[in-house]
Amino acid sequence: MTKTSYDYVIVGGGSAGSVLANRLSEGGTRSVLVLEAGRSDYPWDLFIQMPAALTFPSGNPLYDWRYESDPEPYMGGRRVAHARGKVLGGSSSINGMIFQRGNPMDYERWGADAGMETWDFAHCLPYFRRMENTLAADPDDEFRGHSGPLVLERGPATNPLFQSFFQAAQQAGFPLTDDVNGYRQEGFAPFDRNVHKGQRLSASRAYLRPNTGRRNLDVLTRAFVTKVNFKGNVATGVTYRRNGKLHTVNAGEVILSGGAINTPQLLQLSGVGESKHLKSLGINPVVNLPGVGENLQDHLEVYIQHACTQPVSMQPALDVWRMPWIGMQWLFGRKGPAATNHFEGGGFVRSNEDVSYPNLMFHFLPVAVRYDGQKADAKHGYQVHIGPMYSDARGSLKIKSTDPTVHPSMVFNYLSTDQDRREWVEAVRISRDILGQSAMAPFNGGEISPGRSVQTDKEILDWVAADAETALHPSCTAKMGPASDPMAVVDPIDMSVHGTKGLRVVDASAMPYVTNGNIYAPVMMLAERASDLILGKAPLAAQHTEFYRHGISPLERDKSASQAVRG
Template sequence: MASKQYDFVIVGGGSAGSALANRLSADPGNRVLVLEAGRSDFPWDVFIHMPAALTFPIGSRFYDWKYESEPEPHMRGRRIYHARGKVLGGSSSINGMIFQRGNPLDYERWGADPGMETWDYAHCLPYFNRMENCLASDPEDEFRGRSGPLVLERGPATSPLFPAFLRAVQQAGYPLTDDVNGYRQEGFAAFDRNVHRGRRLSAARAYLHPVMNRPNLQVRTRALVTRVLFEGKRAVGVEYRVGRGAPQQVRAGEVILSGGAINSPQLLQLSGVGNADELRALGIDSVHHLPGVGENLQDHLEVYVQHSCTQPVSMQPYLKWRYRPWIGFQWLFQRKGPGATNHFEAGGFARSNEDVDYPNLMFHFLPIAVRYDGSSPSGGHGYQVHIGPMYSDARGTVKIKSKDPRVHPALRFNYLSTEQDRREWVEAIRVSREILRQSAMDEFNGGEISPGPQVETDEQILDWVAKEGETALHPSCTCKMGTDEMSVVDPADMRVHGTQGLRVVDASVMPYVTNGNIYAPVMMVAEKAADLILGNEPLPPSKARYYRHRDAEQGHVPGAVPESGNA
């Protein structure tokens, strides 16, 4: 059948895809098509737009790809459930709405790899600033943006449990900070959130919906891309299906994969780009042998350290059905009340030992004892911290199992598989307990519910983590940028090595996972990639000085960025 020609076809209308669609279609001469396999984020869909309803889409086939890992050998053979957004806005439409850039030294680590010099912190900070409108920041703050599409509101943290927690961290010897996304990440503070005026502000709402009326931009939902079309090693378009309909094809000058760290390597492999021997074993002709596709999988594992609360100040009553009509009324008509917040309003970053250069632990404090998906509430009033090591050296894979694009690929994360990972997990639990047992929490502390006092030795802690650990939903790095033989994407232009007309822009291109939630880094990557794709002059590198505790210990000027941009 005849197919329409576009300048850019973006596969995936999630976080990165929404940003790219906005930036690439800003030039009316660019014809842009977005193909999203999931449904639309309808304005009446309360499960997406009410922040506190975030537990409902997770696990629902209407919103969630519902991935599971292969049996994890160091996690008692458990299959770890992995939610990924199957809706316009992608995972930004179902996530916890926590906005964390990561530490500046994360990007110094990126920039230290060969060919990655322009992905250091000095070159990334201007793109963070361009994309955000941080309402809590000073207009003169060189670390924060004030005019971008991503409006950020800081958690009010008004429950009495939040100030008690922040006092407790100080009693345990950890500092507060003004802004975990600013000059100093290390410390504890109220968190920035993708919540604006009581509603979730997904990437689709921030970037895509405001420009949907552009005549040169088309967005098609429920369109599952089944393969990239090649002529030789040049990508010339894609094939896709809508529902159970016949295959359709569109041609494009450029194909950009933005399906995320699972979908993008899956589609590359289905299209013949990956490890040639593995693809031939599945009956797929190799277009280009690229062994790094689907390798280097990284993620954050987390657990909940939970305490019962002796006072009726937690959010537990609002889980009861009898309160839901009132919560819904307040949210629908006033955009306030328990439904208007994600409840992840404060937390912080700490180092678990003196050998690490920057925080390797992330804490989210929640004024209720409950799982992320809303299951297994403690029954009474409670509170918890979400905790886990942030730069594990465990590495996994994403590998297709079938030529059928509807068959989920095999995910192997290899959680708890390294000595460093296991050591830092023990440290993480001990630091969490140290904080929650401080006197500042005494008026609320009804005792530890989980893991419980019976879990004390290193071996018991690791066994408990293996039994109870869950993904923090930060899969990344499976099509990493770089120039070595296991790299997939060229950091200079986001092209897939060895091909033409094919690029990847999403969490999969990160070479190393950052030390926090990954939504903000993904959006920064998309903003920077848009300039690379369009050939725009890149934003000039920042000369902002950021905090490094090694400098502070030695009395040096913290985080001075030299003229080259490399620290």
């Protein structure tokens, strides 16, 4: 049975919440309660634990909140489905298990904003290293961690289609790289992934479950938080619904870690947001913070699919009659097609000379299938996932009811800017160029999607508007920034919500800009660093390690650094 009062109440047992639960309860002196609205990530649940089963939880109400956007104005009024994990471990229990830090320049961009100086790459790198146990990296690699809770395996990428794809990328003028999470992100390589010994390694499995025996840590599932309680502007606890009854728990501090959709929704329901909007719904404002729910960012992506002329793809593994045998291989040996997420390799490129670091990300799969499990009409196939990584499109999220079970209104404004549309055309053309190289010729059975009828810029954009899906990276809806920034929500110094006391936000909503890859790793890093800030610990020392910058040679970097020192 849970107590009625805790030092810390964490709302959300997902990626960030799992990290915080571990770090804040270390030492046994502080009481911590995690409230997760979803179910437990049972070890016997094959849809969670089996890597290749990742298509099954999405859209399933047992695992997925099943959010969707409002009609998107630049996509013909389409509503875009957004899967979010409704289970312990959050979206890390249902995602594609791809581990991408983002480019170091992403964090240089964070740190360049006023008041954000301590979130540049030098300050973030030590926390990436603290959380990682990178099996494929050299023990002396100063970019990678080797003793953290999150074991990272490198995708084998041994299927001949991967090798031909990497060769084709080089033929198209793009380099290979040793490690997309290391010194040089730009280029193509096998990917790190959250798969260990043939099983999904979610944030819950890595951080939370090994520590649930701590006497000062309680985890409550199926506990749906409906409101943060305030006395004046001081957060005193939360109200949650469980088993049909409302409960109140008091807290020294409340930490919101529900993600970029739930966190701003809960803030608004609790009276923290744009006052005029809150009053229109009959909510008494606690703090007027216009930035709550604004600055919404995401990655949109398409699948460019090809038929394969040789029987080397994983397409046959999608046949229903093969699944019992594939399942048995995994159950009794953690081997076979079910033991991989299949996102074993890809790369990052710059689509034009106006960008200083990669703005496109490729995932290559030796199979032609959509996230919902719908396979292409081909005996064998392969595909790339592609889309712009730091679009300047911005959306917003607003509650439309005081009922916490009603999903908020969300508009992402995909394809709304000249930059976004330009980069989409470049993304599709570059993908086709790579897939059309001679290295892929022995396997190329022709493009299935979008198909030969899509050629002009307008046709490409029309196809993207009709067919693109979210890459499931919603973020930035309660961005970090100083109080002087009227749209900032979270103080970058201690993760507190501006204008309140005893309330913090630690999840993807606090990111100021989306990073140029999958956001799971950045969220985990953010939570690692936030745990030290919350506890008042001295942050890990900044690590000023030089990283690859396009167009700047090592000699030029050394000269610039020397001049800076002399200056």
